[in-house]
Every structure is written in C-alpha cells, then in structure tokens.
Amino acid sequence: MQIHPSDNVEVRADGQKYALCRIAEGENVIKYGFPIGAARREICVGELVSPENLRSNLAGLGDWIYEKSETAPFAVKNGTFRGYLRKNGDVGIRNELWIVPTVGCINDVVKRLAQQSGAKALLHPYGCSQLGGDLLTTQKTLCGLIRHPNAGGVLVLGLGCENNRMEDMQVMLADTDPERVRFLNLQDCKDEMEEGMRILDELKSLMLTDVRTEQPLSKLRVAVKCGGSDGYSGITANPLVGRAMECFSAYGSTVLMTEIPEVFGAEQILLSRAKDQETFDRVSAMIRAFRQYFINHGEGIADNPSPGNIAGGISTLEEKSLGCVQKAGKVPLCGALDFGEVPTGGGLYLVNGPGNDMVAVTNLAASGAHLILFTTGRGTPLSAPVPTLKISTNSALAQKKPHWIDFNAGKLLDGGDWQSMTEKLFSLCCAVAEGRLSLSEERNDYEIAIFKDGVTL
Numbered sequence: 001m002q003i004h005p006s007d008n009v010e011v012r013a014d015g016q017k018y019a020l021c022r023i024a025e026g027e028n029v030i031k032y033g034f035p036i037g038a039a040r041r042e043i044c045v046g047e048l049v050s051p052e053n054l055r056s057n058l059a060g061l062g063d064w065i066y067e068k069s070e071t072a073p074f075a076v077k078n079g080t081f082r083g084y085l086r087k088n089g090d091v092g093i094r095n096e097l098w099i100v101p102t103v104g105c106i107n108d109v110v111k112r113l114a115q116q117s118g119a120k121a122l123l124h125p126y127g128c129s130q131l132g133g134d135l136l137t138t139q140k141t142l143c144g145l146i147r148h149p150n151a152g153g154v155l156v157l158g159l160g161c162e163n164n165r166m167e168d169m170q171v172m173l174a175d176t177d178p179e180r181v182r183f184l185n186l187q188d189c190k191d192e193m194e195e196g197m198r199i200l201d202e203l204k205s206l207m208l209t210d211v212r213t214e215q216p217l218s219k220l221r222v223a224v225k226c227g228g229s230d231g232y233s234g235i236t237a238n239p240l241v242g243r244a245m246e247c248f249s250a251y252g253s254t255v256l257m258t259e260i261p262e263v264f265g266a267e268q269i270l271l272s273r274a275k276d277q278e279t280f281d282r283v284s285a286m287i288r289a290f291r292q293y294f295i296n297h298g299e300g301i302a303d304n305p306s307p308g309n310i311a312g313g314i315s316t317l318e319e320k321s322l323g324c325v326q327k328a329g330k331v332p333l334c335g336a337l338d339f340g341e342v343p344t345g346g347g348l349y350l351v352n353g354p355g356n357d358m359v360a361v362t363n364l365a366a367s368g369a370h371l372i373l374f375t376t377g378r379g380t381p382l383s384a385p386v387p388t389l390k391i392s393t394n395s396a397l398a399q400k401k402p403h404w405i406d407f408n409a410g411k412l413l414d415g416g417d418w419q420s421m422t423e424k425l426f427s428l429c430c431a432v433a434e435g436r437l438s439l440s441e442e443r444n445d446y447e448i449a450i451f452k453d454g455v456t457l
Helices: 104-117 132-146 166-172 192-207 237-250 267-271 277-296 307-312 317-328 357-366 395-400 409-414 418-433 439-443
Strands: 009-011 017-019 028-031 034-039 080-085 096-101 151-158 181-185 213-216 221-226 254-257 333-337 347-351 371-376 388-392
Touching: 009 028, 034 317, 080 418, 096 104, 096 132, 096 192, 104 151, 104 192, 132 151, 132 166, 132 357, 151 166, 151 192, 166 181, 181 192, 221 237, 221 317, 221 357, 237 254, 237 317, 237 347, 237 371, 237 388, 237 409, 237 418, 254 317, 267 277, 267 317, 277 333, 277 347, 357 371, 371 418, 388 395, 388 409, 388 418, 388 439, 395 409, 409 418
Parallel strands: 096 151, 151 181, 221 254, 221 371, 254 347, 333 347, 371 388
Antiparallel strands: 009 017, 028 034, 080 213
C-alpha cells in the first residue's frame, strides 16, 4: 500500500518498504508524506528499502518554527466514568495498596510485605550511592508514583542510611494525605515485618470506605506508548490510538506521550499543534535537551531503530518517529512535563524521558497516567504499575500472543472500519477506567525503571 500520495515507497504484506520508482543516490525516501532519510545509493523500482540502502538525515540540535496546524476539538462534550475521588480532588481508576521503597537495598523486605498484605511492590535498584541530578530524578519519579490516585494507600519504606533520605522525601510529599501515605525506616524499628504489616493493615482499613462515584471524563489521564514497533505501527495501531485520543480530547481528558528520542525527525508535526508560542518554546527546549544528551555522550541522535524494529520493517529514526507521533492524533499540545510532574489541565503533554519501554511507562505513570495504551508489532509482556492495554499492529501477533494483546488493530488491514474500531477502542478504555482488568493486570505483571544519567558512588 502507498500510505500518502507523495510517497515513493509502498508497504507490502511483509511490513517492509519497496521503491515505487527509481530513487537516486542522495534523494530523499518519502513515507507518510515526509522524508524518512536519503538513499545511500541508487534504489531501483521494486527494490527493498532498508538500512543497507537508506540512511538517516538527522543531525544536530534541530531548528523548528511555530506554524500552527489544525487540531482536534477540545472539551466540547460532557461525559462521566465511575472512579475513586481522592481528598485532593484527583480521581483514581483503581484502589490499590502500594509499597514504594526509597532504596533498592530493601527490595526483599518490600516483596515479603507485599506478599503478605496483597500490596503492589514498586521495586527498583536506586536511592543509594546517587548524586545530584540522578538522585533528584529518582526522588521526583518516586514522588510522582507515591502521589498516584490509583493507590488508595501507600507505604513509603526506607532503610535509614541511604542518600535518598526519608526526611527529604517527606518534605517533597508534604502535600499528600498523611492518613493514606505513611513512612517507615527499617533501621528505626525492631521488627520491620511486624511494624510494616501494622501500617499496611491500617491503610487497608481506610481503603474499605472507598467507593466508585460518577466523575467527569475530563479528570481522566490517558497515556500512549509504542514498543516492539514494526512496519505496520504507523499504519494501524498508532493512528487508531490517535483517533481514540481525539475522542478523549473532546471530553477534556488529558493525553500523555513520552519517548522523546522517538519524536526526532517528526518534531515539526508535533510542535505545529502547540496551543501557543510559550508551549512551542517549552516543548522545543525539552526535545533539544534530549538531543544534547545524546551528543554529550558521544552518540549519534539517529542511533535508532532497534534490531527488532529493523526486522519489522523500520529503517531509520525518522520513519519510526513519524509513526510514533501518530499515537497522539491531532490533540492540541498543551505542555511539557519533567520527571514526576503532573499536568494541570487537558490536552496533550510531552513527558520527559527516553524511548526505553520500562523507563517510559514508569515516567508516564509518575506523571499521573491512569492507564496506558501500548502499541506493539513485535509483542511485549511489559506493563506499568497502572493498567496497560497492549494493542497489536497486526493480526498475526494477536493470534500468536492472545494472552498479551488486549486489542487487535491489525483488523484494519483485513477491512476493518476505522470509525467502528475507534469506538471499540474508546469503549474498552472507558471500561478499564471503571474496573475491567487488562490482561497484564490479570497476570499481575508490572515493572518500574528509573532514568539514570550520572555517577554511582
């Protein structure tokens, strides 16, 4: 299929690209109506286009101008879902008990307490031997998770000698409900299991009073993510998710997107939806900072896609990014969020962080995402501590891994109707918001990983 009239490649049934015409050496290869790189040599009609004959055009920090484009309707409808209203006015779609360690040294204790109490253990290896920016990133990320409204109660567990001091975390979390967020250093008590279980039992008793009530859909924060992408990601699952996000935008909901390196090469499309110059400037600065991060480490900014992406039909980062940004549809771009920051209104927000799947889903959850729509062409069982819906780009994956895939966007290749599929996906998201379990929740699968970029003592 030829995706856009100006494309000089077509995508065939294997998900790979093939030249529609002769492409001269140095000439741009066009897909989705945009350049995805330049030919390393002459490419003949019908020839496979791959990294062997295609190179990226990406270099430097980038330079974009604010040219506002058409956006989807925002906050024009009223709608509700049944969620848990929190004391601060936020709303959760789950009412779970979480244990969050300040330091990785105590993960085994956290696991034992979680097993005995039925709590969710958010394990990680950091919090000790960290300095400066890395320590602050760990603190911001953990604080974002601790504040998450899907947790009806949280036990913050520390050791007592780590760099990530409990007293510093308590200052950062001064705005939380002291009844629902509790703190314990293991070195301060005689029997950590007994004391930990006492606190967890108190939290569970408080949570028994929590009930679902009607809440406006504008309170819902939906995140989008892609991983294990293939040649169909930008043709089926990602644009379908984008349409669903436009549906949520019409109710005033918030859409969160991260994977900043997978915006490289498609920045102008995203930035053209900025609501104003200030938003354009802030998001541009975040993207440039991530490009600079690559340069500081001596890496090329185009050192992507992964081997799995290439095998699936993606040859350059521009190609990957042009598919990636479609997950946000045409939702108005309203801001940029650093680690652990939560949006203040509806619309689309770009969350700081890499494309790495584990770090990305963690950052989305730490910025308050109630649920995550995760598109994949190759397949992955990875899920965040919040409901994570896996959406396949092709039917073969959905048939092979039915225990992983919540929704098959591959039906679009078999003649599925876009409007009907969009409505079904939107309805599934609303059902999950009201308590329907994702497949990963049924398996009790979840992970967190925290971004790191500095010295470890």
